Amino acid sequence: MSDQPVPAESTERAPRKRPDQTGGPGSSQPTEPRPHDPTDAAAAIAPPAEDGTGGAPNPAGPPGPTELAPPRGTGDVLPPESWRWQAATRLAMDSFATAGYAPIETPIFEHTEVFERGVGVGSEVVGKEMYTFSDRGGRSLTLRPELTAPVMRAVLGHNLHRARLPVKLAYAGPMFRQERPQKGRYRQFSQVGIEAIGSMSPAIDAEVIEVGDRYLRDAGVEPTLLLNSIGHLDPGCRTGYLKLLTEYLVANRSALAPVDIERISLNPLRTFDSKESRTIEVMRRAPMITDHLCDDCRNHFDAVQSHLTKLDVSYTLDPHLVRGLDYYTRTAFEFTAGGLGSQNAVGGGGRYDGLAESLGGQHLPGIGFALGLDRILLSGFQTKDQSSPVAAYVVAIGSAAVEQALAIATHLRAAGIGADLDFLDRSVKSQMKDAARSGGRWAVIVGDEEIAGNNVTLKDLGTGEQETVARDKLEDRLKP
Numbered sequence: 001m002s003d004q005p006v007p008a009e010s011t012e013r014a015p016r017k018r019p020d021q022t023g024g025p026g027s028s029q030p031t032e033p034r035p036h037d038p039t040d041a042a043a044a045i046a047p048p049a050e051d052g053t054g055g056a057p058n059p060a061g062p063p064g065p066t067e068l069a070p071p072r073g074t075g076d077v078l079p080p081e082s083w084r085w086q087a088a089t090r091l092a093m094d095s096f097a098t099a100g101y102a103p104i105e106t107p108i109f110e111h112t113e114v115f116e117r118g119v120g121v122g123s124e125v126v127g128k129e130m131y132t133f134s135d136r137g138g139r140s141l142t143l144r145p146e147l148t149a150p151v152m153r154a155v156l157g158h159n160l161h162r163a164r165l166p167v168k169l170a171y172a173g174p175m176f177r178q179e180r181p182q183k184g185r186y187r188q189f190s191q192v193g194i195e196a197i198g199s200m201s202p203a204i205d206a207e208v209i210e211v212g213d214r215y216l217r218d219a220g221v222e223p224t225l226l227l228n229s230i231g232h233l234d235p236g237c238r239t240g241y242l243k244l245l246t247e248y249l250v251a252n253r254s255a256l257a258p259v260d261i262e263r264i265s266l267n268p269l270r271t272f273d274s275k276e277s278r279t280i281e282v283m284r285r286a287p288m289i290t291d292h293l294c295d296d297c298r299n300h301f302d303a304v305q306s307h308l309t310k311l312d313v314s315y316t317l318d319p320h321l322v323r324g325l326d327y328y329t330r331t332a333f334e335f336t337a338g339g340l341g342s343q344n345a346v347g348g349g350g351r352y353d354g355l356a357e358s359l360g361g362q363h364l365p366g367i368g369f370a371l372g373l374d375r376i377l378l379s380g381f382q383t384k385d386q387s388s389p390v391a392a393y394v395v396a397i398g399s400a401a402v403e404q405a406l407a408i409a410t411h412l413r414a415a416g417i418g419a420d421l422d423f424l425d426r427s428v429k430s431q432m433k434d435a436a437r438s439g440g441r442w443a444v445i446v447g448d449e450e451i452a453g454n455n456v457t458l459k460d461l462g463t464g465e466q467e468t469v470a471r472d473k474l475e476d477r478l479k480p
């Protein structure tokens with residue numbers, strides 16, 4: 001046993017054993033990769049607090065064990081699942097970059113008004129789901145529930161639109177919405193997305209949609225693309241249509257589900273999103289926005305469809321698709337996928353030609369989408385580089401070899417070859433077991449004999465074959 005301390009866990013419940021002594025995380029029996037399912041993570045250890053925001057406080061008061069479950073609706077992404085997450089994010093950002101979308105990072109929290117003015121107080125996200133708090137200076141801040149409004153704020157704030165148009169930006173990161181958690185719906189979730197700001201051309205609508213569609217296909221998701229146009233706020237377009245729709249809803253008020261009645265005055269378009277069968281029935285006969293678009297919006301929509309057809313992107317027209325955020329104008333779309341139950345939207349987006357003005361800026365049209373990474377992973381994301389990059393595990397025989405083992409691992413890493421080794425003073429047998437667990441293909445064995453011969457013994461952990469390799473040839477031998 002080494003004199004190095006074994007890392008301790010902060011609970012009496014599960015004292016951590018050395019990996020080579022247990023059937024637990026360090027055993028040669030790999031544990032089943034646990035799907036990321038934060039809906040029950042907290043519930044499994046502690047019931048959610050009354051307000052649904054987290055685990056139960058310790059009723060006996062301090063000092064109790066620290067609550068080890070993350071807050072309800074959130075989750076930890078652990079290896080090996082975390083490799084898949086990283087691969088999905090990398091694939092997205094690389095794929096978006098090939099179309100000229102440069103990465104942008106904005107703060108996790110923003111002034112609340114960015115969302116109130118940008119996304120709209122009438123939206124469910126702003127009205128009911130935001131994590132809003134006051135900081136010590138009394139400022140109202142909000143954990144970002146989405147990134148389109150913050151990206152537009154950043155574009156306006158840094159005058160990016162004065163440099164080159166359209167401004168094409170891509171992002172990946174966590175968002176926060178206090179929704180009722182269920183499979184595929186979490187309170188902290190991750191999105192990847194793009195925004196193209198500064199062009200009215202229907203060609204860019206098609207580009208944006210194609211970029212999203214291609215990424216989803218490359219990620220192994222077979223998306224269905226739903227497409228609609230919701231026009232723009234003008235009496236000859238959506239504003240006139242909303243009047244007609246409101247009249248229709250008022251006339252059919254008694255047939256609507258009670259929960260949808262308040263939508264008539266708050267946000268009549270959202271009645272199309274209702275899950276209530278009574279309302280769905282009423283909406284079947286409701287006037288459709290696509291029959292009331294102005295000529296410009298109609299022409300734009302026709303051109304988007306014609307571009308998509310040329311690009312071989314198949315879509316289904318869905319005149320009921322209205323999207324949940326108030327900034328949308330004209331093109332609205334959603335990607336859905338099978339196998340996800342009710343939370344089957346893997347992404348959505350659309351045009352937001354009035355957003356910059358809502359934030360106090362000049363007229364700056366835009367279009368973009370965000371895809372839900374949690375749902376993409378749930379629906380079976382697969383790529384080849386989704387495991388640990390460790391290729392070689394250096395096994396030291398005897399204490400004299402430890403220094404050599406660390407030096408060999410360091411040289412391999414410097415040459416771009418992932419390498420790991422033992423730091424718990426394990427026996428050779430246990431090091432070989434750990435090598436198998438590391439996910440690496442090779443064991444690089446070094447002992448007195450190898451040190452004397454200035455070589456190593458290389459073992460292919462898949463086939464069991466062994467060979468002797470000169471130290472200065474090792475990197476070449478291991479290069480894929």
Ligand code: HAM
Pocket residue numbers: 145146147148177179184185186187188189190191193194195324325345346347348349350351352367368369370371372373374375
């Ligand atoms: P959104 O439709 O609210 O749009 O979200 C986009 C995607 O994020 C959804 O389709 C879903 O996959 C994922 N998502 C949303 N909420 C949750 C949740 N609670 N748990 C897990 N996944 C979730 C937007 O956010 C817009 N900003 C998209 C956009 C970009 N429009 C224009 N540009």
